[in-house]
Amino acid sequence: MSTEVRVPTLGESVTEATVATWFKKPGDAVEADEMLCELETDKVTVEVPAPAAGRMGEIVAAEGETVGVNALLATIEEGAGASGGGKEDDGDGKTVSSAGGKPTKAGEQPESGGNVDVMVPTLGESVTEATVSTWFKKVGDDVSQDEMLCELETDKVSVEVPAPAAGTITEILAKEGDTVQADGRLAVLSGAADGAVEPSTRETPKEEDDAPAEPAAERKGEDAPAAKKAMAEAGLSPGQVVGSGRDGRIMKEDVSKALAAGKSAASPGAESAPAAPAETPRAPAPAEDAAREERVKMTRLRQTIARRLKESQNTAAMLTTYNEVDMSAVMALRSQYKEEFAKKHGVKLGFMSFFTKACCHALNEVPEVNAEIDGTDVVYKNFVHMGIATGTPTGLVVPVIRDADSMSFAAIEKAIAEKGARARDGKLSMAEMQGGTFTISNGGVYGSLMSSPILNPPQSGILGMHKIQERPVVVDGEIVIRPMMYLALSYDHRIVDGKGAVTFLVRVKDALEDPRRLLMDL
Incomplete structure (x- = not known):
């Protein structure tokens, strides 16, 4: 009797993999769950264990071959050491x-x-x-x-x-x-x-499966990590x-x-400690209002956003400095070349590539804005992994464009378009949202005129873009109408001084008001 070894589920949107290495050859003895081979996808490496004990039979997919999900990799001839039926x-x-x-x-x-x-x-x-x-x-x-x-x-x-x-x-x-x-x-x-x-030949779940859970003292399974953290914050014991x-x-x-039911007394060490605001139940609404309310559980994404934003406020010495930029030069340059740019590169020329290039330019001059605190050390990044805050139907996510400082305008626009589409479709992987060193948030697309963005820890800086609005300004002693945008830089004052923050924002302003500076590295 033989057992088939097939390609396991490879992850979201991943449909094929390459056989990288076989650890066994035909005739070798194998134990159940022993690693047989290693598959490589464009994101991760997947190990394939033996589904049963026995001896290796035929290897159908050799090293270097591309295989799809559930494709046959090999067979195992079950011997005396194989698992019995009905395991x-x-x-x-x-x-x-x-x-x-x-x-x-x-x-x-x-x-x-x-x-x-x-x-x-x-x-x-x-x-x-x-x-x-x-x-x-x-x-x-x-x-x-x-x-x-x-x-x-x-x-x-x-x-x-x-x-x-x-x-x-x-x-x-x-x-x-x-x-x-x-x-x-x-x-x-x-x-x-x-x-x-x-x-179906499987029996209906037994009634005892629906019985109330055992008391905490008699439970066998390990508590969820999130539950352990919540209990620690609330001062509760598992019992x-x-x-x-x-x-x-x-x-x-x-x-x-x-916590909401008020049935659990606080632990002795936490009796005098105030309850965490996030866990404190709100006062009950009047009966006439309660009937018109709708209670919806927060998604895990929204809970994470709330937790990280509050952590940012609690841990960083956050301060915001403002400036304004005349967008005339960028808008004129974009209008002049947008059709030719789209025809050659297959992507539209937007404002984000200008801001990304301008920030990379300024970060090279003010490196502390591109740094982070690790204990008592300051870690300076000699590269720029730019986070682009993106609004989605389920909440805010920040996909990261890696090594943005070495990319062209076209490469940046393509990366922003591709990651933006994946974010809206909920297809971003965790790897695509990790490792950012600086973030740009564009509230102007929603009509925001001015705001103070919150840091994305452990980063030390975030630039807030806003709505472009025509306003009267004085140029060479004359009042003229120009398309103006307010810029806001929120920064961690623990490692970024006011001088560095203002210098960074001025360099961004200079580069946008005269984009030729980006070409000449000025």
Whole structure:
């Protein structure tokens, strides 16, 4: 009897990979979960474990070949050391029971009548958990392979979860609003390898699954990291919160419920400490108003935005300086070359490339604005990874253009257009939003005339752009009408002095009012 080794789910929007290295060759003995090969995508490296013990059979995809999701990589001939039929889930989501007696990995097509787990896909670098936001299917629904089953929300992006195989949904393990860990189980499918849907043979969840969670003292699972942090901030112990997760595991929502209900007394060491403002329940609304209110749970993205902005205010000595810039020269240059620029480079010439180039120019002269504090050290960046704040239907995200200081106008415009579209579609990866050294935020697109942007930690500077508005100004002793824009630079006064901040903003102003300075490095 042989077991197929197939390409696992590679992550959001990733459909193929290259076989980089085989660690085994035909005839080699392998143990269950032993690494067989390594696949490379354009974002990550994926290790493929053995779904069962036995001996390596045929290697179908050789090193260097490109393979798609669920493609056959190799076979394993099951020997005496192979797993027996009907192996139960070991709890880590790697094998599930199979009617055919074969363990089935998430993302691998099951044999006829087998069950397969729907697993949480790769969420991105340093992301360990997500919230189930929407289920598109329910128990008993038939699904085809790669059909969207549900959507997860992380701190930054939304992740769609496709069906790893055709079949019928027999059980949903993580409901909407539940927090799930990376590589956790979401649901169970029952189906056939040829895509034909077979009747579910899995039993209905037992009644005790819906019973109240065990007291915190008797729970077996480890509490969610977010719940541990919330309990620490609120001064609660695990024994004061009833967990609703699997095996009594405490979730972040359980901590919020305990605080809102007022049933948990503060721990002895925190009796005199005031409650955190974010966790303090608001006063109940009058009955006539409550009926007209709508309560909607904050998305994980909105919670993260709120937390990071408050952290920025609490940790940085933030100060803002202002100036104004005459946009006549940039607008004239853009008007003169925009058609030729678009024809040659295939992208429109906008204002953001001018501001990006001007900021890179100024950062070279005032390097402390491009630095960050690490403990008692100041880390100066000899490069510019420019963050471009982008508004999306779900909140503000900041995709990063790496090495913007070495890019041309056309390259910057293409990068901004591509990342802006991916941000609006919720397709940005975590890697694309990390590592920024400076940020530009354009509130002018929404009509903002003046504002003070908040720092994006651990960065030390952020430039706020605003609406271009014609105003009377004095030029050479005469009052003239010019398109003017207010600029705002918020900076961390711990490492950026007022002189450096004003110098930076003046250099940006000079470069925009005379773009030739950018070409001559003046």
